[in-house]
Amino acid sequence: MPAASAQSVIDLLRAKGLRMTPQRRAIVAEIMSASGHITPVTVARRVEDRVPGVNPSTVYRTLDLLEDLGVLSHAHLESGAEYHRRAEATHVHLTCSRCGADDSLSIGEAAALEAVVSRHRGFQPDLTHFAISGVCARCQREHARPSPRRGSRSAARPS
């Protein structure tokens, strides 16, 4: 499913009268080929490999632009903000607060959740915007361990 290729994004930008610079091409290529979510910092790092010298601010500006155009969306995971193709915004992230494992709900499961929430005063949730934190089955089994959340603030992530 070519849920929007890099080329289609370039076409969209052109149609809007916007310009295709080498930097922008590289950023679009990177984000459209990335699977799942990716942080701005990671985009910047990878783009740097393709086109040395690309400034982080250019990356941020481009991500904002693509989000405004509806191509991208961002979500808040344990590790901070992450971008993903909007067409792929079907992932409801489950993040284990102990081991950091990242899983996601199926479309069906997500729909069931949405139904429950929307019953609350007609609130229409976007379950992809924030992750759902919790403890994965594996970590629950290992509950003998005193649960690593004392002391160091870094069991799995920022949390």
Added chain:
Amino acid sequence: MPAASAQSVIDLLRAKGLRMTPQRRAIVAEIMSASGHITPVTVARRVEDRVPGVNPSTVYRTLDLLEDLGVLSHAHLESGAEYHRRAEATHVHLTCSRCGADDSLSIGEAAALEAVVSRHRGFQPDLTHFAISGVCARCQREHARPSPRRGSRSAARPS
């Protein structure tokens, strides 16, 4: 339901052999009297009123300490990290991405959600850790408006 008073927290700290400084007293008093959630910055500002000169780093260190001791928890809302009494961690936050309105699910609704999620490979969710973003009923009705998310990055909040 005295879900842990400022005094009980002080007693706990004492029992742990920790010390009660005026700064710490003020911070504990502030956070234990706050209803719902509060940001570290707000805590710092309010504590400053009680005991002028309290350094923000002291606030952060104390919040961390109280979280380690199990008195507090933090959650990620649209506006960033917020702390709340752990005993009060029953709020599943619903945040409207358009108007910024903040609502919360009832215990029952939260339980229903939890049931759905936990069916997924035994993942035990903590639905209080991240807010649930979406569009409230009122904003849905006003959908004639072109939806304020172009241009300025500040429709309601950081989003």
Added chain:
DNA sequence: GTCGTTGCAAAGCGTTTGCAACTAT
């Protein structure tokens, strides 16, 4: 030639840290 885009450098913001001075016990 226009006007969108970029790099640069600085600033912003919330948070963290090292360390010496301080103080509750």
Added chain:
DNA sequence: ATAGTTGCAAACGCTTTGCAACGAC
């Protein structure tokens, strides 16, 4: 006296901004 705490100041990590130079069209 001892160890927990604090203030200070600096650093941090990520993101944003103003502005002049640049370059896609």
